[in-house]
Amino acid sequence: MKRMLIIFSALAFLLTSANTSSAQSNKGLEIAQAADQADQGFGSIVVELNMQLKNANGQTSSRKLVNKTLELTEDGDKSLIVFNSPKDVKGTSMLTYSHKEGSDDQWLFLPSIKRVKRISSNNKSGPFMGSEFAYEDLSSQEVEKYSYNFLQEDNINGDKAYVVERDPVDPKSGYKKQIVWYNADKGYRLEKIEYYDRKGALLKTLIYNDYNQYKGKHWRASEMVMTNHQSNKETTLSFSDYQFKVGYTDNDFSQNSLKRAGR
Amino acid sequence: MNQPSLVQYGFLSLLIWGLNATTLWSQKNINSSFDLELGTDLSLFFSKGAYEQQKQVYPAFYLQPEYALDWKGGMHNINFKGFLRYDPNGNSRDHVDVRELYYQYVKNNWELSVGAKRIFWGKTESAHLVDVINQVDFLEGIDGEEKLGQPMVQLSYASTFGTFDLFYLPYSRSLQFGNAAGRPRTPIILSDEEVRFEASQEAWAPSASLRWSHFIGPMDIGLHYFYGNAREPLLDIQADGAFGLLHPEVHQVGLDYQVIVKDWILKLETMYRAGGFDNIFATATGFEYTFSNIKNSGIDVGLLGEYLYDSRRELAFTSLDNDVFAGARIVFNNAQSTEFLLGFFSDLSKSSKLLRLEGNQRIGENYKMEVTSQFFLHIDEREFLYAFREDSFLQLTLIRYF
Numbered sequence: 302m303k304r305m306l307i308i309f310s311a312l313a314f315l316l317t318s319a320n321t322s323s324a325q326s327n328k329g330l331e332i333a334q335a336a337d338q339a340d341q342g343f344g345s346i347v348v349e350l351n352m353q354l355k356n357a358n359g360q361t362s363s364r365k366l367v368n369k370t371l372e373l374t375e376d377g378d379k380s381l382i383v384f385n386s387p388k389d390v391k392g393t394s395m396l397t398y399s400h401k402e403g404s405d406d407q408w409l410f411l412p413s414i415k416r417v418k419r420i421s422s423n424n425k426s427g428p429f430m431g432s433e434f435a436y437e438d439l440s441s442q443e444v445e446k447y448s449y450n451f452l453q454e455d456n457i458n459g460d461k462a463y464v465v466e467r468d469p470v471d472p473k474s475g476y477k478k479q480i481v482w483y484n485a486d487k488g489y490r491l492e493k494i495e496y497y498d499r500k501g502a503l504l505k506t507l508i509y510n511d512y513n514q515y516k517g518k519h520w521r522a523s524e525m526v527m528t529n530h531q532s533n534k535e536t537t538l539s540f541s542d543y544q545f546k547v548g549y550t551d552n553d554f555s556q557n558s559l560k561r562a563g564r
Numbered sequence: 565m566n567q568p569s570l571v572q573y574g575f576l577s578l579l580i581w582g583l584n585a586t587t588l589w590s591q592k593n594i595n596s597s598f599d600l601e602l603g604t605d606l607s608l609f610f611s612k613g614a615y616e617q618q619k620q621v622y623p624a625f626y627l628q629p630e631y632a633l634d635w636k637g638g639m640h641n642i643n644f645k646g647f648l649r650y651d652p653n654g655n656s657r658d659h660v661d662v663r664e665l666y667y668q669y670v671k672n673n674w675e676l677s678v679g680a681k682r683i684f685w686g687k688t689e690s691a692h693l694v695d696v697i698n699q700v701d702f703l704e705g706i707d708g709e710e711k712l713g714q715p716m717v718q719l720s721y722a723s724t725f726g727t728f729d730l731f732y733l734p735y736s737r738s739l740q741f742g743n744a745a746g747r748p749r750t751p752i753i754l755s756d757e758e759v760r761f762e763a764s765q766e767a768w769a770p771s772a773s774l775r776w777s778h779f780i781g782p783m784d785i786g787l788h789y790f791y792g793n794a795r796e797p798l799l800d801i802q803a804d805g806a807f808g809l810l811h812p813e814v815h816q817v818g819l820d821y822q823v824i825v826k827d828w829i830l831k832l833e834t835m836y837r838a839g840g841f842d843n844i845f846a847t848a849t850g851f852e853y854t855f856s857n858i859k860n861s862g863i864d865v866g867l868l869g870e871y872l873y874d875s876r877r878e879l880a881f882t883s884l885d886n887d888v889f890a891g892a893r894i895v896f897n898n899a900q901s902t903e904f905l906l907g908f909f910s911d912l913s914k915s916s917k918l919l920r921l922e923g924n925q926r927i928g929e930n931y932k933m934e935v936t937s938q939f940f941l942h943i944d945e946r947e948f949l950y951a952f953r954e955d956s957f958l959q960l961t962l963i964r965y966f
Contacts, residue, residue: 354899362899362929388965389932390901391599406779414709416684419784421824424856427864431899475857498860552673555722556777561670564632564643 322450329449329465336489337444343519345549346370349542354432357533362387364430370441371549377401378441379554383562384430394563396554397422399441404471408556410563417556426475433505433527433536435475438496446470452480457493460486477501487512490520498531505529515545594635601628605934605961609747614954617654617744624651628663641668645713649703656746657703662713675720680713683731685775685786687822687831688848690870690889690907691882694818694833696790697773699737706748706952707920708882712737726778733771736793736811748955752806760810761793762840769793769813782824790816798841799879799948807948814839827854831870846874850889857897866893868907877913883949886913900926914944934961 352364365385372378377399384393392412399405405422425437447467455462463483469476475498482493491509498504511523525538552558607622626649634641645664651657666679686692697714704710717732738759741750763769771792778785794816797809818835834847850870858865868891874880891907902925909918919939926932936959943953 356899387926387929388599388601389926389963391965404782406782414684415682416686419779419822419824419829421827421829421854421856423824423827424854424864426860427857428862428897431862431897431901475860552722555673556727556779557673557675557720557722561638561641561668561675564641 325451326449328451329467330444332451332463332465332483332489333444333447333449333467336483336491339488339490340519341372341374343370343372343516344546345372345553347544347547347549348521348540351539351541352430352432353537353539355535355537364390364432369547369549369553371551371554377405377443379551380441381554381559381562392563394559396556396559397440398554399443401443401445405440408559410559412563415560417559423473425471425473433529433532433534434538437469437471437474437476438507438527447479454485455482457482457484460484462492463489475499476504488514488518488520490522503530513543515543519545593637594633595638596631596633599630600966601630601963602626602966603628603961603963605959607747607957607959609955609957611954611956613747614951615744615749615751618747618749619653619745622651622653622657622747624649624653624657626650639670641670642666643668654743654745656742656744656749658742659701659703659740661701663711664713673722675718675722677716677718677720680715681718682711682713683718684711685777685788685820686833687784687820688833688850688870689831689852689868689891690850690887690909691833691848691872691884693835693846693848694786694788694820696788696795696816696818696835697731697733699795700739702739703742703746726776729773729775729777731771731773731775733773733792734768736767736769736771736795738767738811739797739809747957748952750807750951754807754809758808759797760808762810762812763793767793784822786820788816788818790814790818794837794839796881799876799881801879801946801948810841812839812841827856828852829854842876844875846872846876846880848872848884852893862897864893864895864897866895867891868893878944878946879948881948883911883916883947884909885911887911887916911944911947914947915942916944916947916949917941918949930965932963932965934963935959936961 347367347369350366350368353361355361364387367383367385369381370378380397382395384390394410396408397405407420407422409418409420411418426435429436429439447469450466452464452466455464463485465481465483466478467481468478476496477499478497480495481491483489484492490512494507495503496505506528508526509522510526512520513523514520521540521543523540527536603626605624609620629646631644643664643666647661647663649657649659662680664681666677666681668675668677683697685694692708698711700708701710701712714733715735719730721728738756741753744753761767769792773788773790775786775788792813793811794814797811800808814837816835816837821832823830829852832849837844848870850868852866852868854864854866856864870889872884872887872889874885877885887909889907889909891905894904896902904923907920921937924932924934937957939956940953943950
């Protein structure tokens with residue numbers, strides 16, 4: 302009888318802890334879905350970016366690019382990035398069709414030889430243009446790309462924040478986990494992300510600064526600062542001239558438009 | 565060269581008109597940009613030339629201006645890219661080319677382009693068998709990577725079942741061989757008049773091409789048909805080293821295909837060219853396997869392996885008739901965008917071997933340094949490449965962007 306009791310209480314304990322952990326993961330997923338929901342309906346966006354790279358000695362170099370995005374609901378978004386500087390890569394353009402499941406499709410246009418080259422999106426953990434941002438940090442953040450676990454509530458500048466752990470589903474990801482701070486009072490906008498490498502060590506921290514709200518709904522940061530704690534390098538992305546609902550269609554994200562963009 | 569100069573003059577007038585238009589309409593919804601690339605290079609040949617007048621050191625300069633203009637949100641645009649090279653030690657590589665000068669009209673998923681353009685379809689690393697629209701700029705390198713501008717009318721239609729391109733090409737250009745002081749050069753320097761055409765209208769015989777290209781999941785596929793003056797001439801090599809070139813009138817069909825499977829990219833280019841002189845089958849196929857972000861260093865290393873076949877065998881213009889290619893691409897993904905490509909060609913039925921190294925890196929924001937080196941080893945005397953057997957070289961280039 303005593304033995305039975307022990308087994309029962311052990312079972313009960315297991316069940317409750319399983320319950321809490323599934324509750325935590327449900328709550329995490331709900332927050333991610335709410336954040337996704339809160340930003341739906343932006344249609345299409347164009348924005349200019351300045352990317353400043355700083356190495357461990359404080360030396361800097363910069364790149365200028367333009368990013369166009371088309372929102373799609375059934376599958377992931379489409380995006381077109383065009384480089385304007387440094388001048389040797391001016392016109393180099395990248396077209397991405399992101400997918401909720403499976404690998405994204407990605408093409409690169411090289412203007413010097415007019416070549417459109419399909420590239421493998423398998424290499425998602427590699428650095429984007431020598432920066433501290435990996436390809437996967439900049440790709441469309443579809444809800445389906447992670448599994449979630451709610452950690453705790455926090456406070457950021459007087460706003461309520463939800464802290465959620467998200468683990469990349471793709472084994473090709475360079476991260477074991479990410480800790481994300483969602484601002485519960487400001488449309489679930491992201492305030493901070495900590496990236497942990499495959500060994501579980503803190504690799505990078507991303508901070509979102511100077512948010513503006515567009516069309517009464519969509520929060521966009523004017524600055525994103527990525528600090529690499531292991532290499533002591535830093536990349537700052539500054540956004541300017543946000544334009545929403547530009548009226549793009551699929552035609553603006555075709556292989557032909559990729560070639561035109563990089564002309 | 566009379567006729568191309570005329571064409572070039574026409575393009576120049578169009579450009580001046582375009583420039584005037586910019587100032588006239590500067591208040592309206594017009595975007596324009598001007599860029600200039602200035603390069604200086606030094607080519608060092610390791611041994612004495614096979615022919616008289618050849619030297620071992622060649623400094624040179626080039627200029628590449630680019631101008632782009634668009635209005636009505638990109639619905640109309642005009643693009644220009646010029647090229648000029650000056651080779652002070654013998655003037656062998658001096659030339660001017662209009663790489664691009666075209667007007668383009670864009671409406672929904674339709675595009676119409678009129679003028680000179682460069683069209684690239686290839687997938688493989690070691691050869692570009694399917695690139696049939698443009699002539700090779702032989703003075704910029706015998707590897708065929710650089711192409712001359714081609715006058716055309718191009719209509720392009722993008723749909724959910726692929727992109728369709730229709731080309732009308734009123735004129736075809738011949739290879740340029742420079743002069744006797746040049747290196748690498750052929751044993752005799754053919755003039756434009758000595759290059760023969762099968763078509764009675766010669767270079768002015770119009771050509772046409774149709775291409776369909778599409779992507780399906782991880783696959784990219786292209787099919788083309790071409791009719792007209794073959795850009796790549798047929799070779800006629802005589803015993804004394806003299807040779808003749810003839811551009812036949814041909815029907816060509818070709819396929820280019822690529823599929824991504826995890827870290828592998830599998831590639832295929834193949835073409836069949838039928839004409840009154842010869843029926844040619846050529847293919848290039850292989851893989852690229854990438855080790856990406858090695859040990860979180862950001863460095864990617866791609867290993868390349870390809871096989872090339874050409875039914876002309878010794879008479880293949882590229883001399884890649886039964887060859888294997890092995891290569892490595894090293895991309896550092898650093899702030900200076902450092903890259904290297906190492907390639908080795910080996911002929912399976914002859915002794916010919918080629919080794920090639922390319923590297924480049926940005927310096928600061930506006931400079932770039934390039935290094936290219938190629939070795940010609942045990943070149944078989946039956947191949948066209950035999951003309952360049954003594955021409956192993958190292959070339960250093962410094963580029964300034966404005």
